[in-house]
Amino acid sequence: MALIVHKYGGTSMGSTERIKNVARRVAKWHDAGHQIIVVPSAMSGETNRLIGLAKEVMGQPDPRELDMIAATGEQVSVGLLSMALLAIGKKAISYAGWQVPIKTDSAFNKARIQSIDDVKVRRDLDAGKIVIIAGFQGVDVDGNIATLGRGGSDTSAVAIAVAMQALECLIFTDVDGVYTTDPRVVPEARRLKTVTFEEMLELASLGSKVLQIRSVEFAGNYRMPTRVLSSLTDPMIPLEIEANSGTLISFEEDTHMEQAVISGIAFSRDEAKITVLAVPDKPGIAYQILGPIADANIEVDMIIQNQSVEGKTDFTFTVLRNDHAKAMDVLNKSVKAHIGAASIVGDTKVSKVSVVGVGMRSHVGIASQMFRTLSEEGINIQMISTSEIKISVLIDEKYMELAVRALHKTFNLENA
Secondary structure, three states: OOEEEEEEOOOOOOOHHHHHHHHHHHHHHHHOOOEEEEEEOOOOOHHHHHHHHHHHHOOOOOHHHHHHHHOHHHHHHHHHHHHHHHHOOOOEEEEOHHHOOEEEOOOOOOOOEEEEOOHHHHHHHHOOOEEEEOOOEEEOOOOOEEEOOOOHHHHHHHHHHHHOOOOEEEEEEOOOOOEOOOOOOOOOOOEOOEEEHHHHHHHHHOOOOOOOHHHHHHHHHOOOOEEEEEOOOOOOOOHHHHOOOOEEEEOHHHOOOOOOOOOEEEEEEEEEEEEEEEEEOOOOHHHHHHHHHHHOOOOEEEEEEOOOEOOEEEEEEEEEHHHHHHHHHHHHHHHHHHHOOOEEEEEEEEEEEEEEOHHHHHOOOHHHHHHHHHHHOOOOOOEEEEEOOEEEEEEEHHHHHHHHHHHHHHOOOOOO
8 A cells, every 4th residue: 555644733633532533543544554654733722832931931032942842842742642543552653853854954943854864764664653753843964953933744744745755645634625715704615626736835825724835835846746634524434535535736737627717715814015105216226125124034925116207106015914013114214214205104904815726827807807896896906916827916904805705706616
């Protein structure tokens, strides 16, 4: 049979009873003849608790020491899951990231995986053991524990699947797959059977929290089929049903020829807009505005520069809402006087809504259909950005849910 990697999120590992259910599910797959590697997250809320303790001791925790603390959440999870498997008669062994080892760079709190040594793990698998590896962490060249950043267990699981040449990476979460949009906003939202890596990457970057962005990038780059499915179902559901449930994230050439033009509607409430008014319209002005923003480690998303009027232009861009105050401070202190801007204004009551689908490459009229729908609902578009498979608009946040529902209906996503 095949080598399969299972990843379980914090909700799936949220109590000892749920951990026992994970053990029963994993044992089912192993009993079917598969070699199994499991990558669990810390128990739900544990990483936040650990970081909170660190901040009580040191307002701005030292990054290296913070990783020492944060990594322990996953180490507890692997030990508990290994014991749960041993208790039901399965051979199992757990490893922290540094014991494999999973080698990373030294960017504490946001490290990147450089290599994974598969010798020890393959020996255990060949001996019939289920191997449980702590996600979210690795070890740098100096032997320091380094974590991959929040949500890093998804990336760990995909990277391990790639390194071990697994058949598939199964991401078990508290939802049963990827939906056309958030069912809490649109009750008619439909679970997708398949979605391409490109579409999933856009959906993840645009606010979908099903998978961490880096894990989707990693899976796409190394062509690792990845399936999102629920861990909250009966752990003894027949394997042949479970193996085909959820949403398979795969390759465009593997999807159905007549798939829907639009796969999903994504949205993000975490947006803020900043406009630098009446700046000189000359070469280098965009850099003079955004350079200090980048130096402050603030990520910029949508950008628009208005047509020049009498040698002046307005320059608008968006940032994450949590970065709005910091960005405004940087601009007012370091940019406004230097470039001669008339004023700088910000707006935190905006949201981004996007339509996503690889079918947009071969179909015309998607943008006009989107804009007509918003117009009919009386929703004004403040900014627009596009890619080959995405159109995003910035709108007043009070219209966000209306926009999502209207677009979902316009593109007939509930029936696709």
